[in-house]
Amino acid sequence: VEHLVRLVDDLLDVSRISRGKIELKKEPLAVSAIVQRAVETSQPLIEARHHAFTVHLPPEPVYVEGDLVRLSQVVANLINNAAKYTDAGGCIRLSVEPADDKIFIRVRDNGRGIDPSALPGLFQLFYQVDRTIDRAEGGLGIGLSLVKSLVTMHGGEVWANSEGRGQGSEFVIRLPCLRESLVCPVSYPADSKPDEGSLRILVVDDNRDAAQSLSLLLSSEGHEVLQAYDGYTALEVALAERPQVVLLDIGLPGMDGYAVARALRQHPALKMTHLIALSGYGRAMDREQARTAGFNGYLTKPVNFDELQSALTQPSFPDRIPG
Template sequence: PLIDQHRHQLTVTLPPKPIWLNADASRLEQVVVNLLTNAAKYTQDGGHIWLSLQEEGWDCVLRVRDTGVGIAPELLPRIFDLFTQAERSQDRSQGGLGIGLALVQRLVEMHHGKVEVHSSLGQGSEFVVRLPMLLTAEAQSPSSQTEMTKQTGPSLQVLVVDDNVDTAGSLAMLLEASGHEVRMAHDGPTALEAALKYRPNVMLLDLGLPGLNGFEVAKRLRQQPVFQNVVVVAMTGYGQEADRQRSFDAGFNHHLVKPADFGKVQEILATVSAKATRTDSPDKQAV
C-alpha cells in the first residue's frame, strides 16, 4: 500500500530456478517487508525501487535498492541500532524509527546470514542480505529448526512500554524472535496494570509516557514488594549524567539511550536469564 500510495515503480528480478534455504519463511517475509517499507518511506513520490534475488557463490543474495533521499555518512554505522532517528527526510511524519532495520538484522543473523547497507545522501540506498544456501532441496532437520530459534538461557517474560505503538510492536517482534514472551502497554497506568497481571522478569520502559511518566511508573513498582527484583530498563533519548541519576533514583536498573544497540538489550536479558537458571524456588521472582 505504501508503494502504491507514493506511486513508486517497483522492479522485481528473480532467478530462473528456486533457491533453497534452511529458513523460517515467515521471518524471511518480515525481512523483505521491512526493507521494502523502509525504501518506500524514504523514496520520493514517483521514485523507483528494485528488489532482486540471485545466487552468488554459496549465498542467496537479496538486494533492495531505491532512488530515495539516502543516508548521511555519520548515520550509516548506527542504522541497525534500535530507535535510530534517520535524518533522511525533511518530512518527519514519514517516521524514521530504526527498529524495523534492527529487526531485519536480528532475523538475518538468526539464519546465519548478514545484512549491509550502501548509501549516499541524495543518491538512494541499497540493502544487501546474504544467506547461506542449501545445495539441494533437502528437508530441514529438527535440530536445524531448533538452532535457528535458540537463545541464551530460559525464555523470559518481558513487558515493553512505549506510547508509540509501532515502536513497541517492532521491539516486541525483536524480543519474540530472540525467544522471549512479550506483552505491551502504551501508557503509564496501563503499564502498572499489565505489570500486576503479567509479572514480568524485565520491563523495557519509555520515560515519556502519557498518564504517568516512566519515572513515576518505576517508583510505584518499587513500592510493592513483589516488584522489588524485576529488572526495569529505561529507554530514553536523554543521556546526561543527571538523567541517568534520576532514573536510578526512581528505581531503574539500567538506562539505555536511544538509539540503543539491541546487543545491549540482549546482554541485560542474558544476565537475567542466567540468574533465573540459578533460581531454585518457583515462587521467587527470577531476575
C-alpha cells in the first residue's frame, strides 16, 4: 500500500508539473536542513536493507533558495534509488560540496551500477534500465523524471555517473548557491545596545514560536541572539558564529540535542562553549544523560526566565548537572 501511495503521489506530481500547476514556495534554506529532512524520509528503507550510510557536510553553512518540501523530496528520491539498487549491507554516501556560486549534492553507492549507454535516458518518464527487475523494487520509472523536473524548476541540473554494471553509481545535483544567511542574528531595538555583560547566545528549538519568543526576551536583555531550528543547522551556526552559550532543546527531530552536544564538544573551538539543555523531562536519568553528553546546565520546560537569567549570569558553570 505504501509503495502504491508513493507511485500515485509521484504520478500526480509529474502531471502537475507538466500542466504548470506546481508552485514552489521558495525561501532561503540551509542545505543541511534539506539533507536532514531527506534522510529522515529515507531512513526506514536504509535500515531495512542494513546499508552503511554516511553524510558529509561542509564545515561552513551553505544556503540555497528553494522549496524545502520539494528539494527534500528530490534528495530523498535519490537516496531511495541508491538504497533500492544496492544490495543489503552495501554503502551509500551523501555529500554536500560548495564550489564558487554552486552547491553540489552527491549520492554515491557501491550497488549494481548502470550501463553507460543507459545514462542518457535515465531521467525520462517511465524509463527503466532493466525491465526484468521486480517492479516492487524497480518502480515505474517515475522518480528520476520527477527529480529532474523539480531540480530544473530550481535553476539547477542533475546527472548520473557509473562505470558500468557492478561498479556502483553516483547521482549529482547542482544548485545555485545563495550567499545570504538563513539564520540571522535577532536585532536589538534601535535605542538599545549590548552592555559589557552581553553574550552571544544560540537558541536551538524546532518549535519556531518558542525559539523566537525566547530570543526576543534574551535580546531585550542586551544579548546577541542567533536561532536554529534543527541539529544540523545548529552545528553549522555554532561553527560559523562561535556562540558563548547554546540553549539547546533536547527533543529535536533527526539529530537530537544529545547528539548535537556531543558533536559540539568534538570541535576544539567549541569545547568551552556553555551548553544548557532545555527539556520537558526533569528526571535524574535525563539529567545524567545530558551531563554525559557534555551539557553544563539543565532547565526544564516551560523555562523560568529568572532561572535562565541566573544561569547566564553565573561567572562559571558547574562541572556537573545538579540533581
